[in-house]
Amino acid sequence: MGKGGSVPVKEGNVMSEDAPVNTGAVAWPDDFTASVMVRRMQAKLHRWAGEDPSRCFGDLFNLVYDPAFLVCALQRVAANAGAKTAGIDGVTVAQIKAREGGELEFLAQLRDSLKSGGYRPVEVRQVMIPKENPGNSGNWEFPP
DSSP states (O other): OOGGGEEEETTEEEEGGGSOSSOSOOOOOOHHHHHHHHHHHHHHHHHHHHHOTTOOOOOTHHHHTOHHHHHHHHHHHHHSTTTTSOOTTSOOHHHHHHSTTHHHHHHHHHHHHHHHTOOOOOOOOOOOOOOSOGGGSSSOOOOO
Protein backbone atom coordinates (compact mmCIF):
# COMPACT_ATOMS: atom_id res chain seq x y z
CA MET A 1 0.00 0.00 0.00
CA GLY A 2 1.32 3.45 -0.89
CA LYS A 3 1.44 6.74 0.99
CA GLY A 4 -1.88 7.85 2.52
CA GLY A 5 -3.70 4.55 1.97
CA SER A 6 -3.24 4.60 -1.78
CA VAL A 7 -2.77 1.48 -3.81
CA PRO A 8 -0.04 1.52 -6.50
CA VAL A 9 -1.33 0.72 -9.98
CA LYS A 10 0.15 0.92 -13.45
CA GLU A 11 -0.92 4.55 -14.06
CA GLY A 12 -0.13 5.87 -10.56
CA ASN A 13 -1.73 5.85 -7.14
CA VAL A 14 -5.44 5.32 -6.64
CA MET A 15 -6.76 6.33 -3.25
CA SER A 16 -9.36 4.06 -1.67
CA GLU A 17 -11.48 7.20 -1.16
CA ASP A 18 -11.54 7.72 -4.94
CA ALA A 19 -14.16 5.00 -5.42
CA PRO A 20 -17.34 6.23 -7.14
CA VAL A 21 -19.87 7.43 -4.60
CA ASN A 22 -23.14 6.92 -6.41
CA THR A 23 -23.12 3.45 -7.90
CA GLY A 24 -25.43 1.23 -5.85
CA ALA A 25 -29.13 1.02 -5.20
CA VAL A 26 -30.84 4.12 -3.90
CA ALA A 27 -31.10 4.33 -0.14
CA TRP A 28 -32.69 7.56 1.02
CA PRO A 29 -31.06 8.65 4.29
CA ASP A 30 -32.90 10.58 6.99
CA ASP A 31 -32.16 14.31 7.33
CA PHE A 32 -29.48 13.92 10.02
CA THR A 33 -27.64 11.08 8.25
CA ALA A 34 -27.77 12.98 4.95
CA SER A 35 -26.25 16.11 6.51
CA VAL A 36 -23.46 14.05 8.10
CA MET A 37 -22.72 12.29 4.79
CA VAL A 38 -22.64 15.58 2.88
CA ARG A 39 -20.36 17.26 5.44
CA ARG A 40 -17.97 14.28 5.27
CA MET A 41 -17.79 14.47 1.49
CA GLN A 42 -17.28 18.24 1.63
CA ALA A 43 -14.46 17.72 4.14
CA LYS A 44 -12.83 15.10 1.87
CA LEU A 45 -13.03 17.38 -1.16
CA HIS A 46 -11.61 20.25 0.86
CA ARG A 47 -8.77 18.09 2.15
CA TRP A 48 -7.94 16.66 -1.27
CA ALA A 49 -7.92 20.12 -2.87
CA GLY A 50 -5.65 21.42 -0.10
CA GLU A 51 -3.23 18.51 -0.43
CA ASP A 52 -2.93 18.90 -4.20
CA PRO A 53 -4.02 22.30 -5.59
CA SER A 54 -3.59 21.00 -9.15
CA ARG A 55 -5.95 18.07 -8.58
CA CYS A 56 -8.91 17.90 -10.96
CA PHE A 57 -12.28 16.65 -9.76
CA GLY A 58 -13.78 15.11 -12.86
CA ASP A 59 -16.94 13.49 -11.53
CA LEU A 60 -18.57 15.99 -9.18
CA PHE A 61 -21.87 15.77 -11.05
CA ASN A 62 -22.17 12.32 -9.51
CA LEU A 63 -22.65 14.10 -6.18
CA VAL A 64 -25.43 16.31 -7.54
CA TYR A 65 -27.81 13.35 -7.78
CA ASP A 66 -26.46 11.44 -4.79
CA PRO A 67 -29.40 10.64 -2.44
CA ALA A 68 -27.72 12.23 0.59
CA PHE A 69 -27.02 15.46 -1.30
CA LEU A 70 -30.60 15.64 -2.61
CA VAL A 71 -32.08 15.02 0.85
CA CYS A 72 -29.76 17.63 2.35
CA ALA A 73 -30.61 20.15 -0.40
CA LEU A 74 -34.36 19.74 0.14
CA GLN A 75 -33.85 20.02 3.89
CA ARG A 76 -31.98 23.32 3.41
CA VAL A 77 -34.59 24.72 1.02
CA ALA A 78 -37.42 23.74 3.39
CA ALA A 79 -35.66 25.46 6.30
CA ASN A 80 -34.88 28.75 4.60
CA ALA A 81 -36.97 31.89 4.76
CA GLY A 82 -38.30 31.54 1.22
CA ALA A 83 -39.66 28.00 1.69
CA LYS A 84 -43.25 29.23 1.46
CA THR A 85 -42.55 30.87 -1.89
CA ALA A 86 -43.05 28.84 -5.05
CA GLY A 87 -40.01 28.06 -7.14
CA ILE A 88 -39.61 28.58 -10.86
CA ASP A 89 -41.90 25.57 -11.38
CA GLY A 90 -44.65 27.22 -9.31
CA VAL A 91 -44.49 24.58 -6.56
CA THR A 92 -43.82 25.18 -2.86
CA VAL A 93 -42.09 22.81 -0.44
CA ALA A 94 -45.43 22.28 1.32
CA GLN A 95 -47.02 21.20 -1.98
CA ILE A 96 -44.20 18.71 -2.58
CA LYS A 97 -44.67 17.25 0.91
CA ALA A 98 -48.46 17.03 0.38
CA ARG A 99 -48.18 15.10 -2.90
CA GLU A 100 -48.74 11.38 -3.03
CA GLY A 101 -45.33 9.84 -2.37
CA GLY A 102 -44.19 13.08 -0.75
CA GLU A 103 -40.60 14.25 -0.65
CA LEU A 104 -38.99 10.90 -1.45
CA GLU A 105 -41.03 10.42 -4.62
CA PHE A 106 -40.16 13.97 -5.70
CA LEU A 107 -36.46 13.37 -4.99
CA ALA A 108 -36.54 10.03 -6.81
CA GLN A 109 -38.01 11.66 -9.92
CA LEU A 110 -35.51 14.51 -9.70
CA ARG A 111 -32.64 12.04 -9.29
CA ASP A 112 -33.75 10.02 -12.32
CA SER A 113 -34.05 13.20 -14.38
CA LEU A 114 -30.56 14.35 -13.36
CA LYS A 115 -28.96 10.95 -13.96
CA SER A 116 -30.54 10.50 -17.39
CA GLY A 117 -29.60 14.01 -18.52
CA GLY A 118 -33.27 14.84 -19.02
CA TYR A 119 -33.23 17.73 -16.55
CA ARG A 120 -32.79 21.05 -18.28
CA PRO A 121 -32.65 24.16 -16.09
CA VAL A 122 -34.62 27.21 -17.15
CA GLU A 123 -32.46 29.83 -18.79
CA VAL A 124 -31.47 32.67 -16.48
CA ARG A 125 -32.97 36.05 -17.29
CA GLN A 126 -30.65 38.99 -16.79
CA VAL A 127 -32.11 42.29 -15.66
CA MET A 128 -29.92 45.35 -15.29
CA ILE A 129 -30.72 47.39 -12.18
CA PRO A 130 -29.67 51.04 -12.31
CA LYS A 131 -27.58 52.20 -9.36
CA GLU A 132 -27.76 55.61 -7.71
CA ASN A 133 -23.96 56.01 -7.66
CA PRO A 134 -22.77 55.49 -11.25
CA GLY A 135 -19.11 55.54 -10.17
CA ASN A 136 -19.56 52.17 -8.43
CA SER A 137 -21.57 50.37 -11.06
CA GLY A 138 -19.89 50.76 -14.42
CA ASN A 139 -21.12 53.04 -17.21
CA TRP A 140 -24.58 53.92 -15.92
CA GLU A 141 -25.53 57.54 -16.52
CA PHE A 142 -28.55 59.24 -15.04
CA PRO A 143 -30.19 62.41 -16.31
CA PRO A 144 -29.87 65.41 -13.96
